[in-house]
Amino acid sequence: MSQQQRFPRRRASVGASRDFVTSTLLKWELRPLVQDIKLCVSELATNALLHGVPPGREFSVGIHRGEGLVRLEVRDSGPGLPVVRQPDNDACSGRGLHLVRELADDFGIDDHVVGKTVWLVFKTPTTPEPAPS
Template sequence: MPLSQRQRFPRGRASVGASRDFVRDVLSEWDLHSLIDDIALCVSELTTNALLHGVPPGREFCVDLQRNGNSVRLEVRDSGPGRPAIRHADPDACSGRGLHIVNELADSFGVDDHVVGKTVWLTFEAPPPPRTQ
């Protein structure tokens, strides 16, 4: 049976840590401990990007986790314009690596455009539970 949990966050720095805590709590509740570190890092990157580039002042963004079997989909939706793209940062650059890292950690990555805003999504596959003998 598919499971889903969603939470909205205000535009502010504290929301990055709060979204990370939300992801950790949900994945723990779903007993998907093997995915917690990767998905927590990815939600940090995606929410930071949303705050820097996608969430207009006075607006919120939304983090959604969906589970179907051993598959988890992470979505971060904002109401801002633009479409994120993976770029290759110069070696001495202080930014520009987040989506590259996210793309490497996730099993799949994409962006869905909406009339207002967009959803950046990632999927992850948890290893199957060990067989009992």
């Protein structure tokens, strides 16, 4: 199963991308993954807006469910590749990729002729979640 959506280069797109992955995960009955993936897409969408989406272009968010995993992808059309940094304690920024790498079970960056895709993989829960009462 896969879902993908494009977002314009606007601040509101970060919240819209969180809503998109949340609704997809809930539809797939993967509530235990919602908080981590929502935080990760927020970080990756923010990075795309700040560093990867040239004016007038969009970024895309894809979420894919495979056997035992969920893969989150954020693709933009900007130049350059992101670098995971270990920020010093006083830094006000620079923690996003470090954070998402720690939350995900796997992490990578695919370089394209135009732009790049930052992807994360999360293992799905092995037991079904009980229905809310």
